[in-house]
């Protein structure tokens with residue numbers, strides 16, 4: 001397996017007036033190409049900070065953040081913008097679709113700025129929304145909007161898919177469908193997925209589970225046989 005991400009001794013400090021907050025301390029882990037990784041932790045543990053650093057939305061204070069062979073911690077703002085655009089697909093808890101673009105246009109808009117993008121129509125069909133291509137986000141259910149958001153992220157053909165509590169706003173059954181879709185994307189497109197959640201019951205569906213506590217890595221576990229989302233109960 002090719003290593004796609006390597007974080008080494010990563011620290012992130014926020015300084016507010018006289019106070020320094022260590023959001024991340026000495027964080028090290030690796031992720032292989034094609035792995036489905038869950039980053040697990042309670043509220044305030046540092047998950048979002050970690051995801052923001054991996055997604056190029058924030059920079060680490062110390063350590064190395066190697067992604068695809070480059071240390072993105074040393075990137076300037078322009079390089080980070082390019083990195084976010086070309087290398088990362090984002091799936092957020094509240095979808096973040098553009099409400100005056102229809103489902104197809106949302107996917108197309110994100111894809112067309114990327115060099116090696118996939119066919120937006122084909123990806124939308126893959127997530128089961130070919131028939132809803134002309135619908136605008138407010139005309140779609142939460143689960144459907146999240147599927148559009150996944151199609152949008154996948155169509156960019158990114159190196160890495162980052163998902164921030166992607167089932168957080170969905171009911172149980174819809175959440176399961178979204179997780180199934182992510183597992184399918186991981187298999188069919190061989191996309192590396194990093195998903196953050198506070199829900200430890202999701203861990204069996206990942207290849208690797210990284211637990212974060214008070215800004216530090218608590219444990220890293222590998223599931224030799226990850227569970228099919230259909231069998232998961234939470």
Ligand SMILES: Nc1ncnc2c1ncn2[C@@H]1O[C@H](COP(=O)(O)OP(=O)(O)OP(=O)(O)O)[C@@H](O)[C@H]1O
Pocket residue numbers: 014015016021022023041042043044045046047048049050198
């Ligand atoms: N911009 C910021 N300025 C100051 N402190 C911050 C900032 N962002 C995060 N923090 C602090 O860093 C720590 C980690 O926050 P983070 O948002 O990464 O946690 P989290 O695990 O994602 O929590 P949640 O599940 O509640 O979103 C917290 O103590 C938080 O208050």
